[in-house]
Amino acid sequence: xxxxxxxxxxxxxxxxxLLVILTCLVLPLFTLFRYSLNRFTPSxxxxxxxxxxxxxxxxxxxxxxxxxxxxxxxxxxxxxxGIVLGFPFAYWLARTHTRWxxxxxxxxxxxxxxxxxxxxxxxxxxxxxxxxxxxxLVGLGLTTEPIQFMYTYGAVFIGLLSVVLPFxxxxxxxxxxxxxxxLYDAARNLGAPPRTAFRRVILPLAIPGISAAAVVIFTxxxxxxxxxxxxxxxxxxxxxxxxxxxxxxxxxxxxGAALAFILVSVTAIASIAASIVLARQNKTLTQLAER
Amino acid sequence: MTREALIDSGRIARxxxxxxxxxxxxTLLTPVVLVVWASFFDSSFLSFPPxxxxxxxxxxxxxxxxxxxxxxxxxxxxxxxxxxxxxxxxAASLAIVRSGLPGMKLIQGMLLSxxxxxxxxxxxALYVFFIRIADGIGIxxxxxxxxxxxAHTLLTIPWTVRLVCANLVGLNRSxxxxxxxxxxxxxxxxxxxxxxxxxxxxxxxxxxxxxxxxENLEVSLLLVQPGSTTFPIAxxxxxxxxxxxxxxxxxxxxxxxxxxxxxxxxxxxKLSRVV
Numbered sequence: 001x002x003x004x005x006x007x008x009x010x011x012x013x014x015x016x017x018l019l020v021i022l023t024c025l026v027l028p029l030f031t032l033f034r035y036s037l038n039r040f041t042p043s044x045x046x047x048x049x050x051x052x053x054x055x056x057x058x059x060x061x062x063x064x065x066x067x068x069x070x071x072x073x074x075x076x077x078x079x080x081x082g083i084v085l086g087f088p089f090a091y092w093l094a095r096t097h098t099r100w101x102x103x104x105x106x107x108x109x110x111x112x113x114x115x116x117x118x119x120x121x122x123x124x125x126x127x128x129x130x131x132x133x134x135x136x137l138v139g140l141g142l143t144t145e146p147i148q149f150m151y152t153y154g155a156v157f158i159g160l161l162s163v164v165l166p167f168x169x170x171x172x173x174x175x176x177x178x179x180x181x182x183l184y185d186a187a188r189n190l191g192a193p194p195r196t197a198f199r200r201v202i203l204p205l206a207i208p209g210i211s212a213a214a215v216v217i218f219t220x221x222x223x224x225x226x227x228x229x230x231x232x233x234x235x236x237x238x239x240x241x242x243x244x245x246x247x248x249x250x251x252x253x254x255x256g257a258a259l260a261f262i263l264v265s266v267t268a269i270a271s272i273a274a275s276i277v278l279a280r281q282n283k284t285l286t287q288l289a290e291r
Numbered sequence: 292m293t294r295e296a297l298i299d300s301g302r303i304a305r306x307x308x309x310x311x312x313x314x315x316x317x318t319l320l321t322p323v324v325l326v327v328w329a330s331f332f333d334s335s336f337l338s339f340p341p342x343x344x345x346x347x348x349x350x351x352x353x354x355x356x357x358x359x360x361x362x363x364x365x366x367x368x369x370x371x372x373x374x375x376x377x378x379x380x381x382a383a384s385l386a387i388v389r390s391g392l393p394g395m396k397l398i399q400g401m402l403l404s405x406x407x408x409x410x411x412x413x414x415x416a417l418y419v420f421f422i423r424i425a426d427g428i429g430i431x432x433x434x435x436x437x438x439x440x441x442a443h444t445l446l447t448i449p450w451t452v453r454l455v456c457a458n459l460v461g462l463n464r465s466x467x468x469x470x471x472x473x474x475x476x477x478x479x480x481x482x483x484x485x486x487x488x489x490x491x492x493x494x495x496x497x498x499x500x501x502x503x504x505x506e507n508l509e510v511s512l513l514l515v516q517p518g519s520t521t522f523p524i525a526x527x528x529x530x531x532x533x534x535x536x537x538x539x540x541x542x543x544x545x546x547x548x549x550x551x552x553x554x555x556x557x558x559x560x561k562l563s564r565v566v
């Protein structure tokens with residue numbers, strides 16, 4: 001056990017964990033994919049088949065395309081705003097020398113670990129008809145009747161934003177702390193104004209980190225379940241709740257499985273596309289910097 | 292640009308930065324602060340400002356069967372999944388970082404892969420798979436503790452691999468070499484030098500694994516049966532019905548558990564490096 005360099009020891013060490021992943025994740029995913037090609041009949045539920053009809057159904061029914069559209073829209077919006085807000089915050093945190101730094105990092109990490117259900121509960125207290133926001137608005141005389149904030153796009157959006165922000169900040173903090181800021185000082189000494197030095201030196205170095213963070217939080221937004229259910233309500237349809245619904249309420253496994261794989265694929269494709277765009281952006285920025 | 296314009300734009304930039312920082316703090320902390328605050332309200336529904344403060348909701352939440360049973364189930368599942376995941380993940384991390392065998396990067400990627408699969412899809416795939424097993428060999432994992440523990444091990448293995456690998460890479464090999472040169476057997480080097488040096492990484496992995504498993508909702512959704520749900524599912528079901536100080540009190544308990552785990556792990560690991 002002690003000598004991990006012995007190949008057999010290494011296999012014995014890594015084997016059990018790998019076996020768990022293969023049997024409890026990879027194999028079930030294959031099973032699920034196989035089921036997505038089966039046929040659903042109301043009487044027998046699932047019958048063996050090899051058909052693409054579940055996928056075709058998804059892409060021909062406006063309702064499900066709408067669900068995907070809502071999900072894509074909210075995931076994209078929270079990714080963009082997450083980066084726009086998270087980057088300056090992480091930049092400030094990376095450059096600051098306050099002794100509160102580790103406390104601030106804990107304050108960022110803490111909401112993440114508290115979990116999505118608790119955070120959604122907190123936003124409910126803020127946004128509900130008898131919640132804090134309405135009490136403030138009525139108290140200030142800005143409105144006489146409480147406003148319906150819950151079960152709207154806005155409620156889900158603010159919930160998602162608070163879910164993704166810790167991931168953006170902590171990912172970018174790691175990236176920004178790895179950047180050699182003497183390069184920035186050098187650019188400044190050579191006469192570049194702060195803005196130019198930032199845009200041509202720091203930003204190109206940070207772009208790979210930004211794109212990594214964007215992919216992570218976009219995926220989180222696409223897959224959000226608790227936030228959508230609690231802040232969006234039963235009527236609000238996003239992909240993850242829709243997948244669950246097909247299995248738990250409608251017992252339509254083939255279609256639910258197809259939904260699951262559409263969700264996974266669309267997320268992956270969008271992430272890859274975004275990375276390519278950002279990489280190209282990075283290339284232009286690098287060329288700019290070299291000029 | 293004139294000098295004045297430059298100074299002006301610098302001032303605007305600083306103001307914008309300050310505004311962003313304040314807004315981010317508010318967005319991050321509002322939900323947690325409100326949950327804790329509301330759990331002390333002396334009224335049976337939300338009302339701002341609260342008529343008074345009380346501790347009775349904590350007693351009320353403790354008497355609410357679903358929360359209590361959920362708490363018990365979640366604690367058991369998180370404990371089991373943490374033990375299993377940290378054991379398997381730590382062993383695997385040793386091989387990944389130390390063996391120098393080809394293909395270890397790929398294996399590490401495989402072990403981290405549950406992090407990128409949507410949790411709802413993990414839960415559903417396992418549910419479907421467990422039912423298939425039940426049909427095939429008659430072992431039903433869909434509504435017992437073991438099925439949940441196995442499912443949550445998919446969450447704890449990647450966190451352990453990530454944290455312990457990061458810790459192992461940073462360890463100084465020369466101390467182990469010194470021990471070996473001084474005549475310690477490989478087993479002795481491992482138990483007396485390597486393991487103690489890995490302590491901080493393993494403790495952090497255990498604490499994070501426990502938290503991640505305890506708060507996870509999506510993986511468990513289909514693997515529980517009515518009456519024996521996990522804590523987050525019990526809270527979700529209550530919230531779909533109503534929001535009041537009692538459910539705030541229940542979630543405050545979870546907030547406190549996470550806070551204490553976080554403060555303990557802060558002593559062992561650089562928290563900015565974990566995500």
